[in-house]
Every structure is written in C-alpha cells, then in structure tokens.
Amino acid sequence: DAKTTQPPSMDCAEGRAANLPCNHSTISGNEYVYWYRQIHSQGPQYIIHGLKNNETNEMASLIITEDRKSSTLILPHATLRDTAVYYCIVRVAGYGGSQGNLIFGKGTKLSVKP
Amino acid sequence: NAGVTQTPKFQVLKTGQSMTLQCAQDMNHNSMYWYRQDPGMGLRLIYYSASEGTTDKGEVPNGYNVSRLNKREFSLRLESAAPSQTSVYFCASRVQQGGSSYEQYFGPGTRLTVT
Numbered sequence: 001d002a003k004t005t006q007p008p009s010m011d012c013a014e015g016r017a018a019n020l021p022c023n024h025s026t027i028s029g030n031e032y033v034y035w036y037r038q039i040h041s042q043g044p045q046y047i048i049h050g051l052k053n054n055e056t057n058e059m060a061s062l063i064i065t066e067d068r069k070s071s072t073l074i075l076p077h078a079t080l081r082d083t084a085v086y087y088c089i090v091r092v093a094g095y096g097g098s099q100g101n102l103i104f105g106k107g108t109k110l111s112v113k114p
Numbered sequence: 115n116a117g118v119t120q121t122p123k124f125q126v127l128k129t130g131q132s133m134t135l136q137c138a139q140d141m142n143h144n145s146m147y148w149y150r151q152d153p154g155m156g157l158r159l160i161y162y163s164a165s166e167g168t169t170d171k172g173e174v175p176n177g178y179n180v181s182r183l184n185k186r187e188f189s190l191r192l193e194s195a196a197p198s199q200t201s202v203y204f205c206a207s208r209v210q211q212g213g214s215s216y217e218q219y220f221g222p223g224t225r226l227t228v229t
Contacts, residue, residue, distance in 0.1 A: 034217070043118075043204050043220030044157065087156065098170065100145050100208050102218060104156030 004088045009109045012082075018075040020108050022088030025069040030092050033064060034102070035073045037084040044087065044104075047073065078112045085109050116140055118221035120205050126227045127195040135190040135224050137205030145208045146188035147172075147218065148180060150201040157204060163188055195228045202226070 005023040012018040024033065035047040048055055048062045050071075055062045061074040075082055087107040121136045139146065144165050149157040149172075159172030163182040177199060179191045188207075192199060202225050206218040 041202075041223070043206070043223055044218075045220070046217035049217065098162070098164075100164070100218070101147070101159055101162060101172070102157075103173075104149075104158070106154075106156050 004090055004105055006086075006088050006105065006108045008106065009111070011111050011113060012075075012078045014080060014112055014114050015077055018073075018078040018082065018110055018112070020073040020075075020086050020088075020110065021070065022073070023070045024088070024090045027068050027090050028092075031090050032092070033062065033068075033071050034089040034091065035060070035062065036087045036089065036102075036104075037082075038087070038107070039081075039084040047086075078110075080112050080114065083110060083112045118205055118207055118219050120203075120221040120224050122224060123222070124225045126229065127192075128229055129196060131195050132191065132193050133195065134192075135203055135205075135226075136187070137189065137221060138187045139205075139207040139219070140186065141207060141209070141219065142185070143207035143209045143219070144185075146182065147206040147208070148178075148188070148190045149204045149206065150174065150199075151204065151223075152201050160190065160203075192226075195226075197228045200226060200228045 032049050034049040036044040038044045050062045064071045085107040089102050118139045147162045148160040151157045158174050161180040163169045166185045169180050181189045202223045204223050205221040208218045
C-alpha cells in the first residue's frame with residue numbers, strides 16, 4: 001500500500017472551510033484514497049473515498065490532483081464538532097484476503113476554534 | 115440497527131489473566147477486523163476475518179487469538195495479558211461485494227488496562 005504524508009496538526013476557525021492535505025506520491029493506478037476521522041475516544045468514522053475524480057458527499061469534498069500524487073479533504077463549513085484526527089489512507093479496492101484492510105498513520109489533528 | 119457493538123466498554127486485568135473481547139455487527143457484513151490503538155498512535159490491525167470461517171493475522175497478532183463464531187460475531191482473546199497490551203481495542207466490519215470499495219464501520223471501543 002502507498003505511504004501517505006499528512007501534517008500532524010492544523011487549526012481552523014469555526015464556519016470557515018477546513019482544507020486537509022495528504023501526499024501519496026507512490027500511489028498505484030488501482031489504489032483509492034480514503035478519508036476517515038476519529039473524534040476523541042470514539043471509533044473512526046468513514047468520510048469519503050475516491051479514485052481519480054473529485055468526490056462530494058454530505059460530509060465533505062475530496063479533491064485529487066490529476067497526477068493522483070496528492071489530495072485535499074475539504075470540510076466546507078467547519079464546526080466545533082469537526083475537531084478530530086483525520087486519517088488519509090491509500091489502498092486497493094476489491095475483496096478477498098487482505099484487500100479490505102486499512103493501514104492507519106498518525107493523521108492530522110484538526111482543531112476547530114470559535 | 116445497532117451497527118457494531120463491543121463488550122465490555124472498560125476492563126482492568128492483572129498480568130497473566132485472560133479475557134475475551136466480544137464484537138457483533140448486525141449489518142450482514144462479510145469481513146470483520148480487530149485493531150488496537152495506543153496513546154497518540156493510529157490504529158494497528160491485530161487480526162481480520164475476510165469472510166465467515168476464515169481468520170488471518172494482521173500487523174500485530176502476537177499475544178492474541180480470534181474466533182469468527184458466525185457471520186455476526188468476531189471475538190478477540192488475550193490468553194495471558196501483559197502490560198504491553200494496555201490499549202483501546204476497536205472492532206470493525208465491512209461488506210464485500212464485487213470489486214467495489216466499501217468503507218469499514220467501527221465499534222465504540224474497549225478500553226483495557228493491564229496492571
């Protein structure tokens with residue numbers, strides 16, 4: 001699986017957009033980019049994933065560069081409840097064996113401030 | 115629909131004691147996972163079960179055993195607990211269907227302290 005690099009921490013003002021970067025320069029063509037977050041003491045929560053097109057859902061948007069070597073998770077209007085550790089994970093899709101497994105790094109601790 | 119449930123929520127063990135952490139999911143998912151998370155760290159995979167009847171080692175399996183009791187339940191056993199196993203343990207499940215990519219759903223965690 002491709003290694004990802006994320007800043008250890010970021011701050012964001014409440015109501016503003018939070019842009020969380022992730023570098024994955026060794027990503028392979030069949031690997032997806034996943035984002036999860038973990039609010040203090042809780043289990044991780046899936047946010048969004050994508051292959052090469054930009055994706056949007058009710059929680060966030062995912063922007064993947066054309067060369068797929070980096071991506072940005074965008075929380076359009078951050079609230080205090082978005083304070084969490086955000087994990088960027090790259091792995092293949094598919095089923096069987098270890099293909100569903102996730103490898104978590106240390107993530108980015110996002111602090112949303114009033 | 116409760117999602118992924120874990121019992122107990124908290125546990126304190128003495129070194130050498132044994133215990134089983136229970137996990138159940140009601141989403142009819144094929145795959146189930148056990149992770150541990152140490153302070154300030156990301157999650158590390160202990161064992162996983164890609165489908166009912168199969169189990170495989172993850173990144174940190176030493177000191178643990180697992181049982182996929184049926185499609186719903188996946189238990190993690192510590193035979194002889196050690197202080198190094200003090201951690202928060204998360205169970206997760208995932209549907210597997212065709213070649214698509216599906217997210218994992220996590221339980222609330224079990225906080226284990228070994229003294």
